[in-house]
Amino acid sequence: MPIKKIERKLRLLCYKIQMGNTFGKIFRVTTFGESHGAAVGCIIDGCPPLMQISREQIQYELDRRRPGQSEISTLRKEGDVCKILSGVLDGKTLGTPICIVVENTDQRSGDYDEIAKLWRPSHADYTYDAKYGIRDPRGGGRSSARETIGRVAAGAIAKKILGEKITIRAWVESVHSISMPFQKEMPPQEDIDATPARCPHKPTALRMIEFIKKARAEGDSVGGIIRCRVEGLPAGLGDPVFDRIEADLAKAMLSIPATKGFEIGSGFAGTRMFGSQHNDIFYRPNPDSDAVATKTNNAGGVLGGITSGQPLDFKVAFKPTATIAKEQCTLSRELADVKVIGRGRHDPCVLPRAVPIVEAMAAIVLADAALAQKTVNI
Numbered sequence: 001m002p003i004k005k006i007e008r009k010l011r012l013l014c015y016k017i018q019m020g021n022t023f024g025k026i027f028r029v030t031t032f033g034e035s036h037g038a039a040v041g042c043i044i045d046g047c048p049p050l051m052q053i054s055r056e057q058i059q060y061e062l063d064r065r066r067p068g069q070s071e072i073s074t075l076r077k078e079g080d081v082c083k084i085l086s087g088v089l090d091g092k093t094l095g096t097p098i099c100i101v102v103e104n105t106d107q108r109s110g111d112y113d114e115i116a117k118l119w120r121p122s123h124a125d126y127t128y129d130a131k132y133g134i135r136d137p138r139g140g141g142r143s144s145a146r147e148t149i150g151r152v153a154a155g156a157i158a159k160k161i162l163g164e165k166i167t168i169r170a171w172v173e174s175v176h177s178i179s180m181p182f183q184k185e186m187p188p189q190e191d192i193d194a195t196p197a198r199c200p201h202k203p204t205a206l207r208m209i210e211f212i213k214k215a216r217a218e219g220d221s222v223g224g225i226i227r228c229r230v231e232g233l234p235a236g237l238g239d240p241v242f243d244r245i246e247a248d249l250a251k252a253m254l255s256i257p258a259t260k261g262f263e264i265g266s267g268f269a270g271t272r273m274f275g276s277q278h279n280d281i282f283y284r285p286n287p288d289s290d291a292v293a294t295k296t297n298n299a300g301g302v303l304g305g306i307t308s309g310q311p312l313d314f315k316v317a318f319k320p321t322a323t324i325a326k327e328q329c330t331l332s333r334e335l336a337d338v339k340v341i342g343r344g345r346h347d348p349c350v351l352p353r354a355v356p357i358v359e360a361m362a363a364i365v366l367a368d369a370a371l372a373q374k375t376v377n378i
Helices: 003-017 055-065 125-132 138-143 145-162 202-217 245-254 267-272 351-376
Strands: 028-033 039-045 082-086 098-103 167-175 224-231 259-264 312-318 328-332 337-340
Touching (some): 039 145, 055 351, 098 145, 145 351
Antiparallel strands (some): 028 039, 039 098
């Protein structure tokens, strides 16, 4: 084969590797689909065989992120009913690729005719045009948060791999300037689900709801912070240097649409502490046991890129939804000055529906790390 032809094939191979639609090393998740396409979903490779999984378990997680759930979410009505096309037989995984698909049924693509000719502020319109020379303007296409359906479906399976002893729980800690009181312990799931805001502190949740409704009424949007805590993890997951568990978590979280920040443990607040304040002191909680714990958890459950056995504790920052019903200045694809008003149906605040997405991505990272650890212990 001529050298030039080999070089071309290698360049194409490198391009395919860098496409960025697949996450994970052993437990690998590839998502597919666009917001207004026929369907969205995922293909999961690396799932162990003989694991019990049902469509209902996946559907439970999808229902938590489904649109149209409350007065503070998008008005788009989708059933988000999942179908398992492969990899599962009689409720057991086969060890082969699992394909899960969800059909789109409530598209209103006509709402996006105007924006096909311009670049909306803080959207991916301009960058997709710059990279590919073409984009799907309907509902944001591939950059839409509807892509996260595949992640949540895969997260349901990842949670099964981790087992019932490990609990992953996320909640809305703040919306704009409204924050709940600091809570050291993991809140009960029923407290999180008690209101559409998914904030476990009800007085704060009610304030958040009114604030989001006010922003929507004014044609605006708001952002905030989601906190996630994982309990029951063993010590030893993750790898030093480039595959640190917090680095993998950061990549996972910042791959979620609308995210702008990630911190673990003390995070940025740790920069205002002395080492004598920040260090987590080891001790034995039970003298009759070999169990090891720390008196504080400023490290957030990770030391040297490896889980310490303490609760994993991190936060994810989300920006305000980019699509707003206020007139804004922008540029057309012909570089003319134009004005745009957001069309379509969008969340005035993405946080409540992002809670299960954060949990799913945490589960995917940790399931991948747990499977990798099994190769170390052979």
